[in-house]
Amino acid sequence: MPIWNPEYECMERAALRALQLRRLQMTVGWVYERVPYYRELMDASGVKPRDIRDLADVTLLPFTDKTALRDTYPFGMFALPLDEVVRVHSSSGTTGKPIVVGYSRGDINTWTELTARVAAAAGVHRGDLVDMAFLYGMFTGGWGMHYGIERIGATIIPAGSGQTERHLMMMADFGTTVLVSTPSYALYLAEQGEQMGVDFSALPLRLGLFGGEPCSLKMKAEIESKLHIRATDNYGLSEVMGPGVSGECECACGLHIAEDHLLAEVVDPQTGEQLPPGEEGELVITTLTKEAFPVLRYRTHDLTVLDTSRCECGRTLARMSRVRQRTDDMLIIRGVNVFPSQIEDVLFQIEGVRPHYLIVVDRKRNLDDLEVRIEVEEQVFSDIMADMVAFQTAVADKLQSVLGLRAKVTLVEPGAIERSAGKSKRVLDRREEI
Numbered sequence: 001m002p003i004w005n006p007e008y009e010c011m012e013r014a015a016l017r018a019l020q021l022r023r024l025q026m027t028v029g030w031v032y033e034r035v036p037y038y039r040e041l042m043d044a045s046g047v048k049p050r051d052i053r054d055l056a057d058v059t060l061l062p063f064t065d066k067t068a069l070r071d072t073y074p075f076g077m078f079a080l081p082l083d084e085v086v087r088v089h090s091s092s093g094t095t096g097k098p099i100v101v102g103y104s105r106g107d108i109n110t111w112t113e114l115t116a117r118v119a120a121a122a123g124v125h126r127g128d129l130v131d132m133a134f135l136y137g138m139f140t141g142g143w144g145m146h147y148g149i150e151r152i153g154a155t156i157i158p159a160g161s162g163q164t165e166r167h168l169m170m171m172a173d174f175g176t177t178v179l180v181s182t183p184s185y186a187l188y189l190a191e192q193g194e195q196m197g198v199d200f201s202a203l204p205l206r207l208g209l210f211g212g213e214p215c216s217l218k219m220k221a222e223i224e225s226k227l228h229i230r231a232t233d234n235y236g237l238s239e240v241m242g243p244g245v246s247g248e249c250e251c252a253c254g255l256h257i258a259e260d261h262l263l264a265e266v267v268d269p270q271t272g273e274q275l276p277p278g279e280e281g282e283l284v285i286t287t288l289t290k291e292a293f294p295v296l297r298y299r300t301h302d303l304t305v306l307d308t309s310r311c312e313c314g315r316t317l318a319r320m321s322r323v324r325q326r327t328d329d330m331l332i333i334r335g336v337n338v339f340p341s342q343i344e345d346v347l348f349q350i351e352g353v354r355p356h357y358l359i360v361v362d363r364k365r366n367l368d369d370l371e372v373r374i375e376v377e378e379q380v381f382s383d384i385m386a387d388m389v390a391f392q393t394a395v396a397d398k399l400q401s402v403l404g405l406r407a408k409v410t411l412v413e414p415g416a417i418e419r420s421a422g423k424s425k426r427v428l429d430r431r432e433e434i
């Protein structure tokens with residue numbers, strides 16, 4: 001499969017590291033001059049741009065996190081005046097003010113290059129008809145992928161999220177070959193299609209580019225078999241640019257990071273110490289070429305493992321493993337640490353459980369209460385009460401053996417859990433409301 005930009009994507013690692021160092025030095029100088037927040041932090045720790053002599057010196061720089069970006073709302077972290085910013089996007093901001101990010105003309109160009117790489121690595125080419133089912137708006141997903149796909153020369157259908165019947169109609173009438181969406185939306189689309197009698201095996205749809213939220217291997221397999229496509233994963237976050245940070249190639253063995261534009265580190269989430277490739281930790285990203293909204297050592301909260309070995313596809317860019325969980329996803333229930341992905345892994349191994357569930361945490365009589373609502377196949381619902389109870393007990397037992405905690409298991413019928421056209425919500429923590 002052709003590589004979009006072999007000059008950079010297949011660069012010798014020594015040359016890549018030299019390029020990264022030059023770009024890191026430029027970025028540090030750039031933010032020191034232009035963003036008071038970074039200058040003050042660097043001054044406080046006695047670090048000057050000239051102290052960055054080696055890539056390892058990145059650890060001299062301060063971490064940046066969401067709080068800093070919130071505190072400087074809306075434009076306080078911009079390194080360019082607004083008249084040089086051609087676009088803004090923002091994070092969803094479900095709690096408090098959103099984070100606003102800005103792009104210069106050059107940044108949009110880089111972003112387009114990087115999403116083109118992601119799409120090409122997944123297998124999109126000229127001649128493809130691409131259904132864009134991400135939201136167009138403040139969310140970076142829609143516009144970010146849109147430009148990259150256009151740059152490749154594929155034909156984009158800018159349908160946006162929602163209106164599932166229309167997506168399905170166009171798929172059949174236009175002969176769509178590629179779907180771009182969140183994995184949850186892909187499943188929803190498959191389900192709606194099934195109900196409407198769509199035969200996906202007879203459609204030209206062959207490839208999916210999924211991102212914006214975690215997708216377990218089970219969910220990926222489900223999407224692939226229902227839609228009759230190959231599903232690929234791509235990752236990104238608004239604070240760094242949006243989609244385009246990393247994406248899977250045809251080898252499906254990790255997501256290649258755009259290392260010529262981004263410096264990726266994995267750190268111990270507790271201590272902040274850098275970890276070597278092969279060890280799981282929190283992904284931290286420093287942008288190397290961004291002009292309007294550069295970030296130094298941004299703590300993504302996403303857990304991953306880096307692999308710097310050469311990939312069979314020919315790319316030398318390091319790969320990150322699929323992101324399954326975030327450090328701030330962790331729920332503490334009756335003193336026990338629980339990651340939603342642990343629950344998901346248990347559920348998805350059980351025959352008859354559908355890939356839709358909701359974790360509800362509540363506080364009853366001062367005690368945390370964990371309920372797992374799961375959608376099950378029609379045939380699990382039985383007239384014989386004892387069979388249903390046995391199924392529930394079996395699920396609760398399996399969960400307990402992994403979590404060390406008893407959960408109340410509620411079985412609901414297919415379609416009962418709310419579907420989303422964007423990212424799905426898997427956890428409802430009612431303790432926050434108390």
Ligand code: DLL
Binds near residue numbers: 243323326
């Ligand atoms: O979700 C950017 C994006 C859009 C990436 C479309 C890929 C495709 P935010 O809304 O800022 O940006 O959310 C970023 O979503 O820190 C991860 O926790 C999660 N996330 C994004 N992509 C993946 C993925 C966009 N492929 C946050 N796997 C990130 C797992 C993902 N988690």
